[in-house]
Amino acid sequence: MPLGNDDLLPLFQSEASGRLNRLDEVLAKGSPDPDGELWRIARRELHTLKGAARMMGLTEIAEVCHQAEDVIDWPAEDGFEILLGLIKRVRTMVGTIGVIEGSAGGEPVNGTQEVPSLVVPQAQPSLDTRILDRVSDQAVHLSFLSREIGAMVEALHAMARTAESGVTDGQPEQVLATLALSLRRAALSAGQAHSRFDGLLEQQLGSLLSIQVQPVRPLLSSLGNHAVELGLSLGKTVAAEVESAHCRLDRRIMDALRQALLHVVRNAVDHGIEPETERMELGKNPTGTVALRAETRAERVRLVVSDDGRGINPQEVLAKAVERGLVSKEAAEALEEDGIRQLLFHSGFSMRDQTTEVSGRGIGLDTVADTVRRIGGDVWIDAVPGEGTQITIDLPVSRRGEPILVVEAGGYKVGIPAHQVRAFGGSGVARDSGAGGAAPSDGVAVSVELSTRFGLAPAENGSTVVHAKSVGIPVDLVVDRVIGEEEVFLHSWPKFLGRIPGTEAMALLAEGVPIAVLDLQFFIQPTAGEPQAFATSSAEFPPLKVLLVDDSRITREMFRRILADGGVEIILAASGEEALGVLDDRTVDCIVTDIEMPGIDGLELTRRVRASSEWEHLPVVVVSTRNQPSDRMAGLEAGADAYLAKQNMMGEELLTLVERLGGRR
Incomplete structure (x- = not known):
């Protein structure tokens, strides 16, 4: 379950209990007709409960609900x-959520060893037989599909022979x-086969990646123990608190991140x-945390390492950066606090003049930043002098292709990590002829013409x-233009080229075209003598009004939080009928709707919006746990502008999409 949403547990348990009670009522009537209304009600309740569990990060509950759906x-x-x-198993799991979490979360980690050492249990993939069975079944389906594609290839050869014979035909x-x-028949068959192949491939990839995903708690607990032991060796009393709920992460990402996190804990x-x-x-309390x-x-x-120590003094950091030649005096004068803190990520930067067994070696936060970026993540620092420091690391759950936004600048294509993109569109950038190192003031973003x-x-x-x-x-x-988003594998530059700045x-x-993927941190760093552009931030625009339609209370609340955090005004509706009533009374900029709802479902709601002369141009985003190609096609055919799968969706992705479709460029 996402950290910071602990307060939603009672709401989830209440909603889950209500849906399980309705399932009991339906199934108490005996085995329903597979094609009857009772069976559809049972499936809808399970589907909605599965979606709510996934939104809360309760993957085990979601998996059992999915198995129940398969039975139906x-x-x-x-x-x-x-x-x-x-x-019955789902009901037991729902009833013990608080008990399981309460016994594991938030307790101080104690240590008694005098010599600090990091002992981290190596996560081993757990081979769930259900996953292996599912992968095997999917492999069989893929083999059948391969034969079907072979038949299509033979049909194409036959058409080629027909074309060759037609060259000399008297009636071409x-x-x-x-x-x-x-060709029309072949194109239709190829399209259907491609959709099935894409769906099976995505399912198989998901099944295989689920074997790699492991709990984060063992790693964090070991780091907590190390913090306690390190404090004792330095003559400090330190308590460590670990909170991870049901959070899981790709074993390979944890392995790559282990040393970087150790640097962060040691610095703390x-x-x-x-x-x-x-x-x-x-x-302060004599015991640090x-x-x-x-x-x-x-x-x-999102991994967060924080301490309640002395924090970071921006002026001391800036003085040390100037002393070490990392930034010029002219550029330093214009830096704001956010920019100053990010200087700590510079290669070789340290606040210590003396090397010790713990720090001052120049291999700290720059190593952390490089490691995090290599695995598709981002890292930043927040600190208050005298109160403490917090380092936040944002990472993908699993290691697969990296989504990038492909853009064109100066006639060349380059990529921008998609998880760092908030929105795009429009121009209207005002150029400031002052020093290039100038940092933006509040409400203004740094702007760079690539x-x-x-x-x-x-x-x-235009741009x-x-x-x-x-x-x-x-x-x-x-940039000159945005080409689109693509999922790619990231590769290191060849050794003979070395590290290419930026x-x-x-x-x-x-x-097949090779492109460079940009390191945005490089473009934030002050560069003396270069003109600097500024663009007003989106906070100055009136908030977007979004109609959020979902019959699950937990999903409505979680989506509401995601959008509200981005400054969006939310209007809630629990059904398609209620949503139509809202549209009659109020003006909105965008609709976000689920599909599975009693009465008027999301697809029918979308069709009615498109059929109305008053609402036909209103953007509609469908967000559903249905993620098959046929489901996406049904959503788009109903008139949706975009279709997102809940299990593959990032909160920032929904916010960015709503801002773009709603006219916030």
Whole structure:
């Protein structure tokens, strides 16, 4: 369950109990007709409960609900008894959520060893037999599909032979008509096969990745123990708090991140926590606290390491950066606090002049930032002098392709990590001829014209602004045009090229073209002598009004929080009928709707919106746990502007999409 949503547990348990009671009422009437209304009601209740569990990060409950759905979709002789057993299991799991979490979360981690050491249990993939069975079944379906594709290839060869014979035919029109009909049939068959192949491949990839995903708690607990032990070795009393709920992360990502997190914990104890006497003089608890927390946010995980120590003095950091030649005096004068804190990510930067066994080696936060970016994440620092420091790391749940936004600047294609993009569109950038190192004031984002930074001429026919965020700092990239989003594998640059400034990695697009993926932190750093552009932040615009339609209370509340955090005004509706009533009375900028709802469902609501002359241009986003290609096609055919799968969705993705469709560019 996402950290910070603990208060939603009672709401989830209440909603889940209500839906399980309705399931009991339906199934108490005996085994329903698989094609009847009672069976559809049972499936809808399970589907909604599964979606709410996924939104809360309760993956085990969601998985059992999914198994129950499969029993309904594929009736067997003993299916009714299996279904009753699965529902009973879900009820038990829902009733013990608080008990399980309460015994594991938020307790201080104690340590007694004098020599600090990090002992982290190596997570091992747990091979669930249900997952193996599912992968095997999917492999069989793929083999059948391969044969079908082979038949289509043979049909294409036959058409080629027909075309060759038609070259000398006295009536080529007849041959062309035959070919046109055959090609249409082949295109239809190929499209259907591609949809099935895409769906099966995505299911198999999900099943395989689920084997790699492991609980985060063992890693965080070990780091907490290390913090306690390190404090003892430095003559400090440190308590560690670990909170991870049901958070899980790809084993390979945890392995790559382990050393980086160790640097963060060491910095918190060595740099952050004061000695007992100093803390007592400041009126603080003599025992310092290092907190390690993890939360799941859709398809991403956020790790937070914080301490209640001395915090970060921006002026001391700035003085040290100038002393070490990391920033010029002229550029330093214009830096705001956010920009100053990010100087700590510079290679070799340290606040210590002396090297110790713990720190001062210049391999701290710059190593953390490089590691996090290599695995598709982002990292930033927040700190208050005298109160403490917090380092936040945002990561993908699993290691797969990296989504990037492909843009063009100066005639060249480059990629921007999609998780850093907030929105794009429009222009209207005002140029400031002052020092290039100037940082923005409140309400203004740093803006960089990429073509100019590349030493190339910008496009003459207008530009587009990509609003992004890196290391906690907003940055607007002025590009010639946005091409689209693509999922790619990131590759290191060849060794003979070395590290190319301003780039994070290289990638191959689907068309086979290699492109550079940008390191946005590079463009935030002050560069003396270069003109600096500023663009007004979206906070100055009136808030978007979004109608959120979902019959699940927990889903409505979680989506409401995601959108409200982005400054969006939310109007809630629990059904399609209620949503139509809201549209009659109020003006909204966008609709976000689920599909599975009693009465008027999301697809019918979308059709009615499109059929109305008053609402036909209103953007509609469908968000559902249905993620098959046929489901997406049904949503788009009903008139939706976008279709998002809840299990693959990031909160920022929904917010960005709503802002873009609602006219907030």
